[in-house]
Amino acid sequence: MSTRMRDAMAQRFKELRHEPTEKRVRVALGGETIVDTTDAVLVWEPRRIVPTYAVPVADLRASTTAGDEVMPGGPGFLHPGIPFSVHSTAGQPLSISGGGQSRPDAGFRPADPELSDYVVLDFDAFDWFEEDERIHAHPRDPYHRVDARASSRRIRIEDGGTLLAETSRAVLVFETNLPVRFYLPREDVVAALTASDQVSYCPYKGEASYWSTDSRSNVVWSYQAPLPDAMPIAGLVAFYDDLLDVTVDGKLRDRPGGAVVRSLRDEFGVS
Known part of the structure; x- marks a missing residue:
């Protein structure tokens, strides 16, 4: 089997x-x-x-x-x-x-x-x-992959019914053991974004800068100068969809945060 x-x-x-x-x-x-x-x-x-x-x-x-x-x-x-x-x-x-x-x-x-x-x-x-x-951050895991793929699927991101962004030219990032993330062209974002001082570093993608919307802090990020393996997402923005609603081709996705944690606990058998 x-x-x-x-x-x-x-x-x-x-x-x-x-x-x-x-x-x-x-x-x-x-x-x-x-x-x-x-x-x-x-x-x-x-x-x-x-x-x-x-x-x-x-x-x-x-x-x-x-x-x-x-x-x-x-x-x-x-x-x-x-x-x-x-x-x-x-x-x-x-x-x-x-x-x-x-x-x-x-x-x-x-x-x-x-x-x-x-x-x-x-x-x-x-x-x-x-x-x-x-x-930076930690060594790369040789069994961890990050794949970025251009997609024409219709992506709509909302916060409590308020449209934040909509596009049919996103780049989808598929990363081992993590939920898919949606990276959108900045010009397809309709929400007003305010730059933040927050930064983070991913060993696979590089340094991320953050923005806030009118209602949520540091809910948007972007890799302005990503590492070579992540060049397809350079300058695009992603929304923290653990807190937001993402609709793909008309179908509302489950928010990943809680589901991902529960899935890992079930798979690895730890609390």
Whole structure:
């Protein structure tokens, strides 16, 4: 009997996972390079959504101070908002010092024989480079895709019956394990938009700028200069349809937020 790929991957979600990479990975602290290696591995702790890098202990050029060993814990999902210091596998935290700076508990040595020679590093605590390019937010998951496709389907976006935008020349973004997002030409937006100071960064698409409507703050975003893989959405705007109504070819879509969370909980069997 055939198995759906998401189901197959979900069976391993509660386990400690790793994947080697051939990329040259460099880590800096206080302007000083503390790691320069071609032997890094991507590591997903159990129930953690995005990976981070583990580097060979032999390639770590920084002082370390070991803390007390920890046992598995944390909430059901370890999403990017959950601090690195929360671990879902047994191991030993390490404080990392270099470049005149110290990062408490920014390292972690899992109590696992496959990773006994590695230190997992907190991505947010350091500056990271893959080859000669700076990377942000978190490393890319090699099993995560972002596909942007031009579409002539009629897209209508409303807020409580008020039309915000309507187009038949959207670009639809299909991203692994996330709801489809609709990116529209700015000239097809009828709502007045006010620029916001908020920004965010996606490792797959780049830096996003935000706008507000008259009734909702930071509900619209755009990638003005996206990463190469996301160039089809350059300058287009997307609406946070978890809060808004989106009609596609006359059919109103379910709002994705709650449904997506429930779906993930059901698939991965965690609360």
